[in-house]
């Protein structure tokens with residue numbers, strides 16, 4: 001089993017281009033099922049979730065492979081309409097194949113998806129969206145859908161990212177006009193719309209609460225470059241905030257990071273930015289300040305995925321911060337591990353009170369989920385001494401060589417076999 005050895009206590013300095021966005025490329029890979037010609041995806045990160053998505057495409061009869069940061073998918077041979085339970089359990093995004101599979105094959109047989117243990121991960125909104133498009137959905141030991149999407153009015157009770165994406169993909173592959181009300185507004189939804197329209201779809205409204213899809217426009221092949229990963233960028237900014245120093249990240253849109261940048265600025269960091277880069281500085285001699293309240297919310301609010309990394313940075317500060325997690329029930333599994341590093345954090349349900357301490361210390365810690373793992377690496381670079389971080393199977397789902405990123409910014413991080 002491999003672990004990361006991270007030696008903290010030194011400021012970070014340097015520049016880095018941020019990897020492509022996991023949460024954009026995963027729905028885009030599922031969307032490739034809707035194309036009738038080969039699709040090339042550029043700026044695709046090398047992640048285990050991407051590997052899992054390519055395996056699902058191949059199991060459905062496509063040819064799909066990754067060379068470096070370029071993925072090629074040829075959906076011509078797609079013929080299957082079922083995804084195995086093992087593949088469904090490999091990640092949450094496996095559920096995103098439901099909409100395009102149904103649109104292409106007229107039927108789909110899946111089981112419930114896996115993914116990070118963040119509390120209940122229901123899919124009722126996904127299934128409700130398909131029913132609104134005239135699809136027959138039966139749930140008994142798995143999900144069995146049949147029918148051809150023929151347009152409809154989808155109204156989401158929550159602005160679910162995945163349900164919005166599944167509804168868009170099903171509608172693109174069907175006929176008629178579909179509107180999605182209370183759609184999620186995340187930048188990854190806009191990236192998906194841009195991808196679909198590049199291949200010939202007619203989708204509009206992404207980024208707002210109402211997305212409209214005009215079906216009946218089959219997707220041709222094409223090429224598309226995925227947006228930068230705003231959560232990886234947020235994690236690296238939190239790392240500089242924790243360790244001190246000066247870092248510039250390119251390949252990511254500042255406006256996608258503004259809630260995170262605002263919190264780190266309130267904590268005492270200096271930030272500069274332009275359209276596709278952001279730079280953050282923190283004098284190592286001046287400790288971070290506490291920030292009154294950090295409340296997660298759907299975009300454009302503070303992203304739930306950045307909660308753990310930012311908490312890790314503020315654990316070593318000279319004040320208190322109250323975190324309120326409004327999206328998931330169980331998103332504080334990194335807290336006990338941060339406390340092993342000397343953090344003083346109390347949780348009660350979806351609320352966490354962080355009482356800053358002057359400095360954390362190294363320890364042996366284990367990631368329990370993807371962003372919690374990113375948080376432990378943030379804490380480690382700001383801590384005195386060495387941290388041994390295990391649970392890399394979670395971290396490698398969303399961070400392409402986290403040790404490389406930290407080392408490129410002047411950190412001391414290496415992967416070893418334990």
Ligand code: EPZ
Nearest residue numbers: 023093120121122123124125126158160161162305327370
């Ligand atoms: C996406 O998950 C992201 N994953 C998550 O990132 C992210 O935390 C989340 O959106 C919120 O921004 C990907 O894009 C692959 P949701 P998703 O549907 O689509 C409830 C990471 O670390 N809900 O927007 O699963 C749900 O329980 C991951 O990269 C229902 O009730 O999130 C949650 O409380 C973690 N019924 C809320 O909605 C449903 O049918 C938001 O979930 C679907 C969701």
